Amino acid sequence: MAFRQLRGQRSPGEFASAVRRAAREIGEQVACDARYIGRVEAGEIRCPNYAYERVFRHMFPGLALTGMGFSPRETVRGRGARATSGAPPAPETCTDSHEESDVLRRAFITSGSAAMAATTLSWTPAIPSARTPASRPPALAAHNRVGEPEASAVEAAVRRIRLLDDRHGADGLYRRAAQPLRAAYALLDAGAQRQSVTDRLHAGAGELAISVGWLAHDSGRFADARSYYAEALATSRVTGDAALEAHAFCNTAFLARDAGRPREAVRAAQAAQRAAKQLASPRLSSLLALREAGGWAGLGDRAGCEETLHRAQSLFGRGASGDDPEWMSFYGEAELEGLEAQCWSALGDWGRAARHARRAVTLQDPHFVRNITLFTTELAGDLARSGAPEEAAEAAQRALALLGRVRSVRVRGMLDETALALRPHRGLASVGAFLDRHARAGQSA
Known part of the structure; x- marks a missing residue:
């Protein structure tokens, strides 16, 4: 379509960055990422909301929406069409955008304070209730078999959860995100009109299970995470979905590493790489090699780690491709550096770990607030252990400030360990200031 031609040679992630820069130039705020670009190019977003429209017109002066490949606003059903009545558009929020379908808007409703409002998910009759027992088809199936709108809503739920996690972390999302997952499996039980819809529902439910598993993982609920990842893996095997299988094994490897089962992490990462051979994505293979390196x-195997890191870097250097999975939009140079930092940290090479962590912080896209917090915390810990307590305290102060916006048990636990490592240096003014602030934050948590 025309919009794809406007992107040119840039990857979806690079183009999304250009959109965000253009938005800042005109004072707009849009949460554009590679997933959004993919949805536009796939025709899922027929007409952008007003904020995006202003940004796109700024980027491509002289082009109307139709010239960019969008449908005229008055032809789009739902709020997008009704907005032409003259009422001023509402500002974009995490859960209220004109381009989303009626099904999705009814599925995601927000209330309360800004951060927690964005994490409030609830399902209404358009999608089966989260309270509907999985063993009983939802009331929806009695009258209408499941079709394209429901499949699209499940896919959009995956994107929404990932976006909210990027911004806010897992803690406030985990329990609410399990609701759309149960609804997705209820839709599968209800049955779809066409096999293509069934396939989309299986893939969407599997990706939802991985997303909820990740939220459990990042919240320190390792047993729950393991169960959700296993559910996603089982779903992938039902349909022979190699992409879903690779993703499930990828996250299983990550979980095993964090849970202190490094040999399982290696085996799961290798299984993911076998599944990924069916896919033409060097970037995916690079990430899976990093999981193996972790x-x-x-295991303390420096030679095995170095060899796998080299393979990961080589694969990453081949660049992005159109076959990269949508969920991998977070995986750029910053993530590569951050995961390598974690490997050197696990091997006790703190100075080398700190160099990579510092690059990860510098390179990270501002959109990924959670990852900036993670890498800043990683940097603080590496510096503390490499004999640079004052610099470590400065980084730890920045991480502590970011944790006011991001809720992650895993990251907070890392910062707690850094505080312990810095205690012998309390006499230094910067270290003492951090330790005092850290203690106050712990009391108010």
């Missing part, structure tokens, strides 16, 4: 580092 396992070797946990």
